[in-house]
Amino acid sequence: MGKNDFLTPKAIANRIKAKGLQKLRWYCQMCQKQCRDENGFKCHCMSESHQRQMEVFGQNPNRIIDGYSEEFEQNFLELMKRSHRFSRVAATVVYNEFINDRHHVHMNSTQWATLTEFVKYLGRTGKCKVEETPKGWFITYIDRDSETLFKERQKNKRIKADLAEEEKQEREIRKQIERAEQLLPPEQNRESEVEDSAARELKLESGVKVGFALGNSAKLASKEKTEAAKLVFEEPESDRGMKRKADGGGSKSALEELMREEEKKKEKINRKDYWLCEGIVVKVMSKALAEKGYYKQKGVVRKVIEKYVGEIEMLDSKHVLRIDQQELETVIPQIGSLVRIVNGAYRGSNARLLAVDTDKFCAKVQIEKGVYDGRVLKAVEYEDICKIVQ
Template identity: 80%
Template sequence: MGKNDFLTPKAIANRIKAKGLQKLRWYCQMCQKQCRDENGFKCHCMSESHQRQMQIFGQNQNRIVDGFSQEFEETFLDLMKRSHRFSRIAATVVYNEYINDRHHVHMNSTQWATLTEFVKHLGKTGKCKVDETPKGWFITYIDRDSETMFKERLKNKRARADVVEEEKQEREIKKQIERAEQFAGPSSIDVEQENILAKELNLEAGVKVGFALGSKKEKEKEKGESSSRMVFDDQESEKVEKVKSSGDSNKNVKSSKSAIEELMFEEERKKEKINRKDYWLCEGIVVKVMSKALAEKGYYKQKGVVKKVIDKYVGEIEMLETKHVLRVDQEELETVIPQIGGLVKIVNGAYRGSNARLLGVNTEKFCAKLQIEKGIYDGRVLKAVEYEDICKLSV
């Protein structure tokens, strides 16, 4: 057995020493060789193989540095994508995970001298969202996969199609309401005109009968009485007809109103069926954290603003007091009701996605009165909207 064979104590000791990470200053990226001490690194730099690699580096150094920089960036982002795809994490934590692989591309062979410069580069190129805090640099991976982008485009396309369909239904309902009003309006006017004409005709007939029968003195009283009776009978019949005609016109108005109300109710029911979902989180609303698991850290019953919604049910919440960012499920969040006159977002139900002004609150029935602002329903007043369907907007 030779002096440095595979199973000799010396060879085993060398392998144990080389197993862990060594100092970065004794690593040669061109030769991909790690030395254990300064003397070993010096001997390596004087070797013929290292000299050949350095000659290659001297011929086109910019290209080689750019290649190492690109490889370092791609490997770093792949690690972020696999391990911390949807989380905000410290840059040092990701870097420590990256250098656990002893065959990684070292940062001293790239165009960035420090981790801070590399993090700033990721922020400028839009590959990560970068935040500087008293605890250091924090980064969040921005997912730009073709599959994810395709899903986002599909989602936006469906949302636009829903809005177009809803506007189309709204226009159709408005046309139906206008038709119902036009149908109800002239009928009531015709009834009134007919009543007026009937009155005139009855009065004229009564007067003519009175004058025609009044010819002799002996029969004046009897004929006067009969003519007066006829006139009074006609007046009574006019009153009865007037009551009937007014009743008919009221019935027509009521029927037209009830038809409009039925159309409105049908519209509300359709929109409620379409827009009622089991998720309600959206960006820009103020919510209250109700997770008792976060009570130890002081976040229980504290308010924050939803900055981002992940997979419809999870929100990134920026706390109003501490400015810390948490990732909380919607089951552990609660809507916030502002003061009367404040702006709210309708987060669920028929008018989901609309902004409204809070006009009043019914504490007994746990509902609120709203007036919608902007959009196709601008100015519409909603009398009974549940607390869970509205949430305060951040100013």
């Protein structure tokens, strides 16, 4: 039996060694050749075939690296979509599955030196939801295919139609209130004309008092700003106390029930898992950016990419970063400043900050402009409001 025979111990050992994956630093992507040790890789680099490939690489290195990077990213996301489409999985688990194919594009030929850099890139570009935990990096695939986008567009159309229907109902309620005001008895009209400084009150059968300001009274015009902070359908505290004493706790009025149902409906429709919007001031909470000085620094959202990723212009350095909303936090301004309601029933409305409850982590705001102009929301969570850039 010859020294180089197929069944010699040395030949069998060589086949066993070549069966599994070898070290990444001894792989040549241009030649698609894996070397088993440093000496073999050195000999390969001195070979004529490798030198010819290096001449091709030297003519346009950026284009070749970009091509390998694009292919690596495409195959990695394809594996995520096929195997872990709806699950949160460790990045190392997906990478180990990816490199099981011996003919995959190796990472040392791409623009990313480590798996961590590649995972951060996926998070910045909004292709995956990325989380850093004590057990390592975890990623969740974000489905962006045409069918999903089509369903999302259809869902957005339904939401807009529901919002239009809500506005119609609001206008209808206001018209009913105006008609009820006109149906006041003439005796009450005469009394209200004598008392110029008092607002007109309408008492319904349910016992609810609805206040209306007289438009032709000069004194009431100055009161509109202070009374705008009260809900149209809100009862005074004294009336509530009298009603509780009279009927032992009392039943909820029909108007209060209607308003409460409308609030619940709007909350269900407008509560989303994304809240970023342009023109708000946010705080960067990514510890990975602490070394570069961005941790707990504030910036302005200039652009929102696929709902979950924002282009943030830092207020101090004017640098522009792409950061996932998971690593951002809303900013609560001083009392009296303008804020944007970024989530919940009144999502997208601008409001004035009236008070802050630090114990319950909520705030009291008054909506400005629009259909709900003047409405006061008493317990809005910090995460649902954010400072507007002035």
